[in-house]
Amino acid sequence: MKQLAQNLRTGDTLLLDVPVPLVRKGCVLIKTRKSLVSAGTERMLIEFSKANFLSKARQQPDKLRIIFEKIRADGFWKTTRSVLRRMDQLLPLGYCNIGEVVAIGEGVEGFVIGDRAVSNGPHAEVVCVPVNLVAKVPRNVPDEEAVFTVLGAVSLHGVRLLAPALGERVAVVGLGLIGLMVVDLLHAQGCGVIGIEPDEDRRRIAEEKGIPTVNPVKSAGKSISEQFGEMDGVIITASSKSGSVISRASAICRKKGKIVLIGDVPLHLNRSDFYQKELTFQVSCAYGPGRYDYAYEEQGTDYPLAYVRWTVNRNFQEVLRLMASGALDVKPLISNIVPIENYSSIYQRNSRSLGTLIDYSGNCKTSETVVTNPNNAFALQKVVVAIIGAGNFACMTLLPCLGKKSIKYIASSGGLRAAELAAKYGIPCIATDYREILADDEVNLIIIATRHDQHVAIASDAIRAGKHVFVEKPLSIDSGGIEAVKSALQSASCPVSLTVGFNRRYAPHTIKMRELLEGAPMNVVITVNAGYILGNTWIHDSARGGGRLVGEACHFIDLIAWLAQSHIDEVCTHVLTIGGRMSSENATVLLRLANGSTGTVHYFSNGHSSYPKERIEVHSLGRTLILDDYKTLRGYGFERFREMKVDAGKGHQEQFDKLFECISNETMPLMPLEDIWNSSRATLAARDSMWTGGWVKVP
Numbered sequence: 001m002k003q004l005a006q007n008l009r010t011g012d013t014l015l016l017d018v019p020v021p022l023v024r025k026g027c028v029l030i031k032t033r034k035s036l037v038s039a040g041t042e043r044m045l046i047e048f049s050k051a052n053f054l055s056k057a058r059q060q061p062d063k064l065r066i067i068f069e070k071i072r073a074d075g076f077w078k079t080t081r082s083v084l085r086r087m088d089q090l091l092p093l094g095y096c097n098i099g100e101v102v103a104i105g106e107g108v109e110g111f112v113i114g115d116r117a118v119s120n121g122p123h124a125e126v127v128c129v130p131v132n133l134v135a136k137v138p139r140n141v142p143d144e145e146a147v148f149t150v151l152g153a154v155s156l157h158g159v160r161l162l163a164p165a166l167g168e169r170v171a172v173v174g175l176g177l178i179g180l181m182v183v184d185l186l187h188a189q190g191c192g193v194i195g196i197e198p199d200e201d202r203r204r205i206a207e208e209k210g211i212p213t214v215n216p217v218k219s220a221g222k223s224i225s226e227q228f229g230e231m232d233g234v235i236i237t238a239s240s241k242s243g244s245v246i247s248r249a250s251a252i253c254r255k256k257g258k259i260v261l262i263g264d265v266p267l268h269l270n271r272s273d274f275y276q277k278e279l280t281f282q283v284s285c286a287y288g289p290g291r292y293d294y295a296y297e298e299q300g301t302d303y304p305l306a307y308v309r310w311t312v313n314r315n316f317q318e319v320l321r322l323m324a325s326g327a328l329d330v331k332p333l334i335s336n337i338v339p340i341e342n343y344s345s346i347y348q349r350n351s352r353s354l355g356t357l358i359d360y361s362g363n364c365k366t367s368e369t370v371v372t373n374p375n376n377a378f379a380l381q382k383v384v385v386a387i388i389g390a391g392n393f394a395c396m397t398l399l400p401c402l403g404k405k406s407i408k409y410i411a412s413s414g415g416l417r418a419a420e421l422a423a424k425y426g427i428p429c430i431a432t433d434y435r436e437i438l439a440d441d442e443v444n445l446i447i448i449a450t451r452h453d454q455h456v457a458i459a460s461d462a463i464r465a466g467k468h469v470f471v472e473k474p475l476s477i478d479s480g481g482i483e484a485v486k487s488a489l490q491s492a493s494c495p496v497s498l499t500v501g502f503n504r505r506y507a508p509h510t511i512k513m514r515e516l517l518e519g520a521p522m523n524v525v526i527t528v529n530a531g532y533i534l535g536n537t538w539i540h541d542s543a544r545g546g547g548r549l550v551g552e553a554c555h556f557i558d559l560i561a562w563l564a565q566s567h568i569d570e571v572c573t574h575v576l577t578i579g580g581r582m583s584s585e586n587a588t589v590l591l592r593l594a595n596g597s598t599g600t601v602h603y604f605s606n607g608h609s610s611y612p613k614e615r616i617e618v619h620s621l622g623r624t625l626i627l628d629d630y631k632t633l634r635g636y637g638f639e640r641f642r643e644m645k646v647d648a649g650k651g652h653q654e655q656f657d658k659l660f661e662c663i664s665n666e667t668m669p670l671m672p673l674e675d676i677w678n679s680s681r682a683t684l685a686a687r688d689s690m691w692t693g694g695w696v697k698v699p
Helices: 039-050 053-059 061-074 076-087 149-162 177-188 200-208 221-228 245-251 271-277 312-325 340-345 392-402 416-425 434-438 452-464 479-490 508-517 554-564 652-665 673-692
Strands: 002-007 013-017 027-036 090-092 097-104 116-119 126-130 134-136 169-173 192-196 231-236 253-261 280-283 334-339 355-359 370-372 384-388 406-411 429-431 445-448 468-471 498-500 523-529 568-578 581-593 598-604 614-620 623-628 632-636 643-645
Touching (some): 013 340, 013 416, 027 116, 097 126, 116 149, 134 312, 149 231, 149 312, 169 177, 169 221, 169 245, 177 192, 177 231, 192 221, 231 245, 245 253, 245 271, 253 271, 334 340, 340 355, 384 392, 384 434, 392 406, 392 416, 406 416, 406 434, 416 429, 429 434, 434 452, 445 452, 445 652, 468 652, 498 673, 508 614, 508 623, 508 632, 508 643, 523 554, 554 568, 554 581, 554 598, 554 673, 581 673
Parallel strands (some): 169 192, 169 231, 231 253, 253 280, 384 406, 384 445, 406 429, 445 468, 523 598
Antiparallel strands (some): 002 090, 027 097, 027 126, 370 429, 523 614, 568 581, 581 598, 632 643
């Protein structure tokens, strides 16, 4: 299928061939008929991506501070490479879509195949959208009008925040798509409305609706008030770099008036403007309550009607009702309709189009979940790889490590991210359905780099299909998953290997440590300055990521067992408690091993970002080893070893090199299965101990 995307680093707008997404649980699969270009948001994104690096930095000063801290910790060149990789990614364009329902996910009610539906899906021939972000279209609302629903909901939510009463005067600053819809909504509510807009064509549209308008270039705030009286409220829908927009809005407001910002303007608030009049100012967020709430959007959990009357979805439905009744007229907002193949004309800098609709031919086959690029060569080798998952780990770590290895497939749930990485690394096949990859006899190694909760199902399916499996840690976020993978290995039709991404045991420094220690009883202390991750990130969710203790601290639990050359018998976890709440990402994990060794993992997220990430101390038989962030290893008490100073990395490259060597030479497995089971179970036991507060036996 075709999909539009924007490259943040180069500024290029691209039309890509992407495999059709699979319908997910709680989602609706829609074959697109029309989509609407949000001129303000999309052009702003394109202008940002076309700016040079310094201009981008000036627009995001908060991120610039993070970069400077990373330079101090990791050095200039390493930081530069990391920043450029993160910027060199594609973002899907568009969020106003109408089409026909072609598949319905598990748990979805209220839709049947063939329904017309609007959603916030991107500019793509097929979109998969959570049900709470989808609404059924009334029969008397044509596609060309219904496609404005999402922007209509943005407008409606802003009006609801202002909460104007019948007869109140409201000024709308900026008569773009959203501003003109706000005008209609306020007029329908019985408000006296004026529009403030410099563009003559847009003022004319408002005037044809019976709305008086003002050109702000020619009229100062005082003259507007003299002509129309002071405003009870102002809604700012403009997109402007001028810092005077809010000040001018405050000038035309009455005492105790209210200003709502829907658009994008600098928040330069003058205290005296608000103090003297006791004005209220509020920023409107997207389409209404529920937006950016994972439980609402992805899990389909609705807000109770009695407590949240107008959610995102109910706003969608109300906009469609207003369109059907004629109270909201968007026909004058349609400037042109462009086939998706002519996408390059849509975002031209000098375009004055108001509402541009993208038209889709309908030739896309919804069963096309694998796309092949014949321009990307593929050389058959002893190890043929398919990568499932195209997130940050695949982009930043996995693909650079694999280099020129024989990669035939890369898959992602939406297809766009996989298509981007396939183009960058010359991978010939892109997929959204990993089961089609498993049916390819040429592929013999499956690398799983998906979200943690998906590891077990994909690994088990791949093993049963007779494929070698590398799964990025953790193997599983629950004990049942470990048993499921064990069962798959026991029932496999041919000998296959399982490797988990416990890469620290393959780092040159830790290999040297193990050689020097020779398996003697030891005390190991690992301190991890993990850094803070926002609370709404998926890794914190016990159902998706398992939490950071399971998702990340497992590295160090495995490393201690490997250094001590012994399995872990018991674990005990203590966590930081703040205000009666346990902080699971600030934990100390104590380990007792079968050979008498002990280990301690201090895993903290509350340290300073400039402090090194990892420090390992080992004390054994009057000797000490200290490894600082995989750069310098120092030995004390060793006759022939004092220091190993080399920035050799954390073992990712070495693990993959050894894995490919083992499969090629049929000397599997790379990792003993008992090591995998023990480290995985010990990690889950550490999480369980966090709640019980005592020692927990490792099964």
